[in-house]
Amino acid sequence: MSGQPILELRGVSKRFGAVQALTNVDFRAIPGEVMALVGDNGAGKSTLIKGVAGIYPFDEGEVYFEGRRVTIHNPREASALGIEVVYQDLALADNLDVVANMFLGREQVSRVGRLSELEMEEACIRTLSGLSVTTLRSVRLPVAALSGGQRQSIAVAKAVMWNSKVVILDEPTAALGVAQTRQVLDLVRRLADSGLAVVLISHNLHDIFEVSDRITVLRLGYLVREMVVKETDYESVVREMTAGQLNRVPGMRDHE
Amino acid sequence: MTAQVLESPQGKSKIKIENVLYSPALQRVLAFAALIVLIVVFSIASPNFLQFRNITGILLATAVNGILALGVTFVIITAGIDLSIGTVMTFSAVMTGVFITRWGFDPLLGVLCGILSGSFAGMINGIVIAKMKVPPFVATLGMMYMAKGLALIIAELRPIYFNDVPGFSTIATGSVVGSILPDFNIPNAVMIMFIAAIVGSFILFKTILGRYTFALGSNEEATRLSGVNVDLWKIAVYTLSGTFAGLAGVVIAARLNSAQPALGQGYELDAIAAVVIGGTSLSGGEGSILGTIIGAFVISVLTNGLRILSVPQEWQIVVTGVIIIVAVYFDMVRRRRSR
Ligand SMILES: Nc1ncnc2c1ncn2[C@@H]1O[C@H](COP(=O)(O)OP(=O)(O)OP(=O)(O)O)[C@@H](O)[C@H]1O
Ligand SMILES: [Mg+2]
Numbered sequence: 001m002s003g004q005p006i007l008e009l010r011g012v013s014k015r016f017g018a019v020q021a022l023t024n025v026d027f028r029a030i031p032g033e034v035m036a037l038v039g040d041n042g043a044g045k046s047t048l049i050k051g052v053a054g055i056y057p058f059d060e061g062e063v064y065f066e067g068r069r070v071t072i073h074n075p076r077e078a079s080a081l082g083i084e085v086v087y088q089d090l091a092l093a094d095n096l097d098v099v100a101n102m103f104l105g106r107e108q109v110s111r112v113g114r115l116s117e118l119e120m121e122e123a124c125i126r127t128l129s130g131l132s133v134t135t136l137r138s139v140r141l142p143v144a145a146l147s148g149g150q151r152q153s154i155a156v157a158k159a160v161m162w163n164s165k166v167v168i169l170d171e172p173t174a175a176l177g178v179a180q181t182r183q184v185l186d187l188v189r190r191l192a193d194s195g196l197a198v199v200l201i202s203h204n205l206h207d208i209f210e211v212s213d214r215i216t217v218l219r220l221g222y223l224v225r226e227m228v229v230k231e232t233d234y235e236s237v238v239r240e241m242t243a244g245q246l247n248r249v250p251g252m253r254d255h256e
Numbered sequence: 257m258t259a260q261v262l263e264s265p266q267g268k269s270k271i272k273i274e275n276v277l278y279s280p281a282l283q284r285v286l287a288f289a290a291l292i293v294l295i296v297v298f299s300i301a302s303p304n305f306l307q308f309r310n311i312t313g314i315l316l317a318t319a320v321n322g323i324l325a326l327g328v329t330f331v332i333i334t335a336g337i338d339l340s341i342g343t344v345m346t347f348s349a350v351m352t353g354v355f356i357t358r359w360g361f362d363p364l365l366g367v368l369c370g371i372l373s374g375s376f377a378g379m380i381n382g383i384v385i386a387k388m389k390v391p392p393f394v395a396t397l398g399m400m401y402m403a404k405g406l407a408l409i410i411a412e413l414r415p416i417y418f419n420d421v422p423g424f425s426t427i428a429t430g431s432v433v434g435s436i437l438p439d440f441n442i443p444n445a446v447m448i449m450f451i452a453a454i455v456g457s458f459i460l461f462k463t464i465l466g467r468y469t470f471a472l473g474s475n476e477e478a479t480r481l482s483g484v485n486v487d488l489w490k491i492a493v494y495t496l497s498g499t500f501a502g503l504a505g506v507v508i509a510a511r512l513n514s515a516q517p518a519l520g521q522g523y524e525l526d527a528i529a530a531v532v533i534g535g536t537s538l539s540g541g542e543g544s545i546l547g548t549i550i551g552a553f554v555i556s557v558l559t560n561g562l563r564i565l566s567v568p569q570e571w572q573i574v575v576t577g578v579i580i581i582v583a584v585y586f587d588m589v590r591r592r593r594s595r
Contacts, residue, residue, distance in 0.1 A: 075480075075481055075482075075483055076483045079483055085481075087481065091477070091478040091481045091482065092478055093470070093474035093475040093479060094475060094541065095470055095473070095474035095541035096467075096470055096471060096474055100471070104467075104471060104479060104482040105482035106483070107467060109464055113463050113464070114462050114463060115462055115464060115467060
């Protein structure tokens with residue numbers, strides 16, 4: 001199951017003023033696998049992925065993509081590499097329809113500057129049915145008219161539409177009911193099965209155990225450890241999240 | 257058009273109601289209905305109202321406000337505001353006068369440069385808002401004063417007349433349509449407004465600029481995270497608004513056959529009123545060109561009709577205020593229900 005990581009962070013740190021949000025953290029994402037990223041509120045999960053996405057730079061540490069060292073300055077560069085992020089606070093424009101949202105920032109335009117609506121609509125429908133997102137009545141509905149699960153599915157579909165290789169999802173099921181969570185988790189699993197490296201941030205261990213292959217635990221901005229889902233259980237993960245030894249910091253090992 | 261249909265019939269009808277009853281289109285329909293009611297009432301109340309002469313007067317009165325309103329429609333859809341369009345219009349009129357009468361530009365080139373001076377003012381607005389992060393209300397308020405002052409300084413406090421520029425006034429008051437169809441003497445100013453509206457509608461609904469106009473007003477952060485150069489497109493939207501103000505400046509100069517530097521302030525409010533009456537939401541993300549044109553006609557028909565009925569001008573202003581509040585109230589009710 002374990003292949004070469006496509007994305008790898010080595011010893012990254014990030015400080016916001018007095019808050020040390022991340023300290024010397026290692027992290028990796030492997031093609032064909034779902035890597036869960038867990039930790040209590042404020043553990044540094046969002047900070048980690050925002051650093052990867054280029055929203056702000058890490059203070060220290062190295063980022064490797066496909067084995068090469070890279071520096072990502074902004075979301076655009078992350079996209080160009082094939083890294084897409086679906087943010088916690090849902091990055092969709094409510095008034096725009098599904099097609100417009102899926103193509104936002106990457107619109108297809110004819111030579112006279114006219115939007116190629118039909119082409120975009122077809123590509124959008126193709127992507128959605130490829131991902132088995134089939135509950136939409138029409139791709140011309142504004143996303144405001146969709147259910148939470150449908151919106152989240154659109155946000156995910158938008159992220160994978162562009163030959164992306166790594167898809168990072170920050171709490172994609174946080175606001176969803178049972179059936180809609182199911183819908184999104186199934187989608188997450190399908191993405192990994194199709195060969196993408198998926199990073200899933202969630203507070204719901206049940207969801208995580210259902211779809212993930214590995215779990216990386218953060219605590220107070222430190223890496224606790226990476227675990228293989230098949231070789232662990234709820235209790236161990238909870239223990240690591242709340243009381244795990246803060247890893248890889250010389251002199252901190254005995255600090256409990 | 258549709259992806260697979262798997263939604264329950266319940267969900268289906270719910271979405272339908274949202275789409276039809278509570279959509280922005282409803283506001284447009286209401287505005288149009290209001291316009292028809294006004295026309296019917298005024299034509300019953302006064303036999304003069306529907307005379308061709310009076311209709312032409314209404315059309316002419318709508319043209320300048322309509323053109324201004326087109327530009328600010330874009331700005332309002334981004335959830336911004338442009339208070340400078342009235343005085344930028346005047347600034348452009350004065351610059352047109354300077355280019356043609358003082359610097360001896362060919363009238364066509366002078367007109368083009370006049371319009372571009374409006375674009376320039378709009379671009380400054382955009383840069384101040386996007387790059388210096390000054391709120392649109394304040395940035396364009398500042399531009400409103402700057403354009404007003406500059407217009408007065410450049411014109412040396414006096415009107416600039418176009419009497420020596422043959423044919424200049426025909427830009428607004430001539431009728432190309434009338435020369436082809438003698439029974440339809442629709443003034444050029446009105447045709448310019450309609451053409452500007454068609455171009456505006458194309459930009460808004462068929463081009464990337466229009467797409468980002470809606471996206472910015474809908475969720476600026478999402479737009480930025482999607483890799484859109486938000487600052488650049490904001491500047492483009494304000495530049496477009498300034499360009500329409502520049503065009504309005506040329507039209508009003510042609511109509512008065514002079515650039516009146518003291519005119520202009522207050523026009524922005526009529527234009528914003530037209531946009532709001534036409535169903536474009538001040539909170540951004542939705543709106544239409546058709547609605548704005550309807551809104552502009554509601555205002556000018558109302559003003560004209562009340563004048564024909566010899567209602568004092570002060571009362572026309574009061575009624576306009578009431579209509580604005582009613583229009584926004586309907587918009588709010590619609591939004592609350594569709595949530
Ligand atoms: N832009 C910022 N400025 C200042 N402090 C920040 C900023 N972003 C995050 N922090 C701080 O960094 C720490 C880690 O925050 P982060 O958002 O990464 O946590 P998280 O693991 O995503 O938590 P949650 O589960 O609540 O989403 C927190 O203490 C937070 O207050
Ligand atoms: Mg977070």
